[in-house]
Amino acid sequence: MRAVLAGAITVVAVIAALARGASAAAIAPALTPTAPPAPSPVLTLTGVAVGLPGATVTYDYAWPGHTCATTDTVTLVWDDGARTVITNSPIVTALSCEATLTGRVPGNASPGAHFPTASVQTRANSGARASSAFTVVGPPTATPTAAPTATPTPTPTPSPTPTPTPAPTPTDTPAPTDTPTGAATPTSTTTPRAADVLPLTPTSGGTSGPGGMAVAGVVVVLLVAVAVGANVLLRRRRERLRGQDPFEFLR
Numbered sequence: 001m002r003a004v005l006a007g008a009i010t011v012v013a014v015i016a017a018l019a020r021g022a023s024a025a026a027i028a029p030a031l032t033p034t035a036p037p038a039p040s041p042v043l044t045l046t047g048v049a050v051g052l053p054g055a056t057v058t059y060d061y062a063w064p065g066h067t068c069a070t071t072d073t074v075t076l077v078w079d080d081g082a083r084t085v086i087t088n089s090p091i092v093t094a095l096s097c098e099a100t101l102t103g104r105v106p107g108n109a110s111p112g113a114h115f116p117t118a119s120v121q122t123r124a125n126s127g128a129r130a131s132s133a134f135t136v137v138g139p140p141t142a143t144p145t146a147a148p149t150a151t152p153t154p155t156p157t158p159s160p161t162p163t164p165t166p167a168p169t170p171t172d173t174p175a176p177t178d179t180p181t182g183a184a185t186p187t188s189t190t191t192p193r194a195a196d197v198l199p200l201t202p203t204s205g206g207t208s209g210p211g212g213m214a215v216a217g218v219v220v221v222l223l224v225a226v227a228v229g230a231n232v233l234l235r236r237r238r239e240r241l242r243g244q245d246p247f248e249f250l251r
Contacts, residue, residue, distance in 0.1 A: 039064040041128035043118045050135045053109045057086070057134050059101045061118045063126055068097035076101040076118045080109065086116065111138045
């Protein structure tokens, strides 16, 4: 559009000059077309657009309208403060100064979008800034590994102290006890003599009666008791004399 407008202005100027009687020699330079300016260099990202520090990047460089020697070199520079050179590649196509640039992202590159630049060495105005960014991502954060929990050493359970079994206490076996055989009770063979029995005589009064009978009965009982007592004493005396009966205390 600008070229058409410029051409129209030029024609109008020429017509006006001719109307004023200008010579053709003066008008000729105005009719000479002006050459358009050469296109600027272009740097295009053709590889991956995201990566870690140290990742590989690939760009295509071209400078349309210019011709370079095949011995020329194109330099790719990272956009950090140190202007780190990523790679130097030779010209592939002399026409338009085309070259393919492959290099690695600096290891200390900061995360974020980056726009490297490229230029032909020894050629002024050949610098080009990347048209699209390469995004650097930070390394993944390492998940801390939990320290293994030490397994406590089990405390041995003390074994119970065995309780000694008490020895049985010997029991004294009692000696067999002889069962005493009861000694035969001696039967008294003593018969009261006739002299030991008082005759029932009448009282001095010559007559018997109830009072005399009572006295006689008492006398008889006393005589029998004396005889029995004497018999018992005699028997015991005999037993003491023997002294052989160990079981007398049981009686």
